[in-house]
Amino acid sequence: MRSDRIKKGFERAPHRSLLRATGLTDADFEKPFVGIANSHVDIIPGHFFLQEYGRIAKDEIRKAGGVPFEFNTIGVDDGIAMGHEGMRYSLPSRELIADSIETMMNAHCLDALLCIPNCDKIVPGMLMGALRVDVPTVFVSGGPMKAGHKADGTPIDLNSVFEAVGQRAQRQITDAELHDLECRACPSGGSCSGMFTANSMNVLCEAMGVALPGNGTILALTPEREALVRRAARRAVEIAADERFRLRRIVTADAVHNAMVVDMAMGGSTNTVLHMLAIAREAGVEFGLDDIEAIAGKVSHIAKIAPSLSTVHMEDVHRAGGVPAVLHEVARRGGLVREGALTVTGETVGERIKDAKIADPAVIHPLEDAYSKVGGLAVLHGNLAPEGAVVKTAGIQPSMRKFTGKAICFDSQDEAAAGIMAGKVKAGHFVVIRYEGPKGGPGMQEMLSPTALIMGMGLGEQVALVTDGRFSGATRGACIGHVSPEAAEGGAIGLVRDGDAITIDVAARSLTLDVPDAELARRRESFRPAKKEIRSSWLRRYAHLVTNAAKGAVLRSDV
Known part of the structure; x- marks a missing residue:
């Protein structure tokens, strides 16, 4: 076992002495050491109860013949951090979480890992760190809240x-x-009840096979969720010494493909694009925006979940058959689901979904009654986003899928929110929010405040928005994010002026600044990206190292 490095041989007597101080006995040194990465954080509704799930997991690991070692990660609640300086720390927290997983697991040579995340950047951060460690790993989230x-x-x-x-x-x-x-x-603890980022990522963990069936849809704080935690903990012990279940052997190209298939079928958060690019990189899988767009063009959108112009929530999806039913339905169109992919339960994806059925066709539509023949996310290109941009098509009214508007430019989210509240944004505008990308923000703030204001003020079918920042999974409307290159690195979004025409055409997958090339070249000659004063030393380091959204906003490793 990997843990033999800290517990076997006479030279490890000091190590064993320290471990005995935590309560270990001679018998424990013959058992697998299982790390439990728990993201218990009191201020996050999806996490304040995870300490109890950690206790349950430790009990089950001991019963199954393992030795549990629980440790914690930080977590940022995007909803609470929204609309103020705190949101700059959300995406960077993903990197800290990944680093902490790698640090704890490798410093102590643990044999296997059970991850208990739930919300926002915590799920992808744990996945990224666990992939670096590459030991048998099981994920079990805290579960979604009730609507x-x-x-x-x-x-x-x-x-x-x-x-x-x-x-x-x-x-x-x-x-x-x-x-x-x-x-x-x-009304209760859990990750926010719609297909927002947290639930999108927990669904994708299930589709990738790193979590057990039900991980994405079983409600938090229910007996069914507790039973899932117990099964996941036992499974972590069962596979602890089995090389077949090292995480990189689960998160393969096929697993990444299946994750995006489910994402398209269910219209997940645009943040999943950002995170899956980063996860694929850690897994050593070649995967980019072109691959995502190829999947989007083949997978029908069959489940419309809040906030995508729907009152359906995760509890409804679970009742209707959950992720297995979605995968089973999509798999009817041969070749779209990679059914041979291995899961942590030891079965293939095909075996896991073979008996799944849609229990409520009003929630999960059959292919013949799909909302759209293409997926719920789309990658756009054009002179405004040469490296790509992302839009959640599932949340756009049909009337806004092709739209030309006059630019009204804001150089920060705060400036935009104030302008919208002051009535500066009118019907026919194309709102531009720039210098909010990974580097320019820094931290790539989510834009739920301005997008929700636009919807709340009744402008959702008359105004579009484009940004080099990103959106909450709760965002709906014609909102295009992840514009790359971003303004801070000299991207064309920094050249836009008030009154310029901008066109989005979802069917053509295009995002165009309707300004002649010669004029853009003239503007570029005098363009110098704005630079913000960054008081935080951590955010200064982050801004120096981070790549743009088209690359998953991962940190450069060549410096």
């Missing part, structure tokens, strides 16, 4: 509150009505 409900029974979620802020700004609702929504939208 909230208005007094009349209408399902609502966190995005409903963000959009209600725009309605309140327009005096369309009262303070009392906003307060009522605030109190009802998030």
Whole structure:
């Protein structure tokens, strides 16, 4: 076992002495040492209860014949960090989490790993770190929260509150009505109830085979979720000494492909593109935006989940058959699902989904009744985004899939939100928010505040938005993100001026700044990207090392 490096031989007596201080006995030195990476954080609704899941996992690991060692990672709640300086730390936290997993596992030579994430950057951060360590690894998330409900029974979620802020700004609702929504939208612990980033990533873990069936859809704080935690913990011990289940042998090119297939079929968050590029890189898998677009062109969008113009939430998807039912339906179109991919349970994806069925065709549509013959995400190219941009087509009204608007430019998210609130954004505008990319932000802030304001003010079918930043999984509307190159590295988005025409054409997969090449060349001659003062030494380091969104915003390793 890998852990023999710290527990076998006379020269390791000092190491064993320290381990005995934690309660280990002679018998324990013959057992696999299993790390538990727990992201328990009191301030995050999806994480405040994970300490209890960690306790359950430790009990199960001991019963199964392993020795558990739990450690914790940090976590940023994107919803709470939204709209202020704190959001600059969200995406960088992914790198810290990956580094901490690598550090703890390799410093202590643990044999296997059980990861207990749930929200935002924590899932991909754990995956990236675990792939570097490359030991048998099982993921089990904390699970999604229940949907909230208005007094009349209408399902609502966190995005409903963000959009209600725009309605309140327009005096369309009262303070009392906003307060009522605030109190009802998030009724329990768990990751936010729609197909936002957290649940998208937990679904993708299931599709990649690194998690057990149900990981993405079983509600948090339920007996069914607790039983899943117990099964996952036992499985981590069962595979601890089995080389077949080293994580890089699970997260293969086929697994990455299957993850994006499910993402397209369910219309996941645009953030999944950013994270899957980074995960593929850590797994040693060649995978880029062109591969994502190729998948999007073949996979039908069969499950429309909030916030994508839908009141369906994760609990509904679970009731309708969950991820196995989605994969099984997509697999009917031969060759789209890589069914031979191995999962941590020892079965192939094909074996896992062979008996799955759609239990509610109103939630998971059959292929013949797909929302779209192409996936719920799209990669756009054009002179405004030569290296690519990403849009969640599942969240766009048909009338906005081809749109030309006049640019109104803002050089930060705060400036944009203030401008929208002040009424500067009008019907027919194409809002440009720049210097919010990985390097320029720094940290690539999510843009839920301005997008929700636009929707809440009733401009969702009259205004589009483009940014070198990114969006919350809760975002809907004609919102294009991840524009690469970003403004801070000299990208064309930095050349846009108020009044320029910008065109999005989803069917043509194009994003075009309708300005002659000669004029753009003239502007570029005098263009110098704006530079922000960065007070944080960590964010300065991050800005120096980070690549753009088309490369997954990973840190350069050549410096």
